[in-house]
Amino acid sequence: MATNSAREPRERPKPDEKLVKVFDTEQESEALIVRGLLESSGIDADITSLDAPQDILPGVGGTVILVREEDAAEARRLIEEYRQSPANDDTAEVDISEHIGEPPER
Template sequence: MAEKINLPEDEKRKAPDPNEKLVKVFDSERESEALVVSGLLESAGIDNDVTSTDAAQNIYPGVGGSIVLVREGQAEEARSVIEAYRRSDETAEIDLSEEPPVAG
């Protein structure tokens, strides 16, 4: 018989409510970008789901892509996490017009 594991209250995950509404917090034509956002949300403790629509972009432009869904109650927090990441120095554009530094 399997042994039951007792976790502290703050470590127990709430069972998903099948009636809870999911809302879109991110969409992209590139699945890889949606997966990065999904990982970012997971690291912030926000459960999410990536839903992809496979449609060839060269045949059906604007159709398809991927969306990231979260529980309605976590949507604002998820949007804040995404926005904070977009504004962080880690995601700043790299200026490729400059010559790379010379090792000396």
């Protein structure tokens, strides 16, 4: 069966396999997007939370993405390519008068 990914996904990382950090963020939602980007390219990625108890260490924490050491360079390249691509923002400002015309006179 053919897949859309550039590479076939491999087995999940083994517990003794060396994993390296390729991305970190304070926003879990951003980490989920980046993990999806990597996995759609055939790179297994694990998300790890670095959250600390907020009553003891407020503002400390975040989320990191770990990949196999041999996938790290490709993962970083994909992340950088994604960051450099122009945003596809559907909420960009639009001049609605071009689409609906002028209001009728009363």
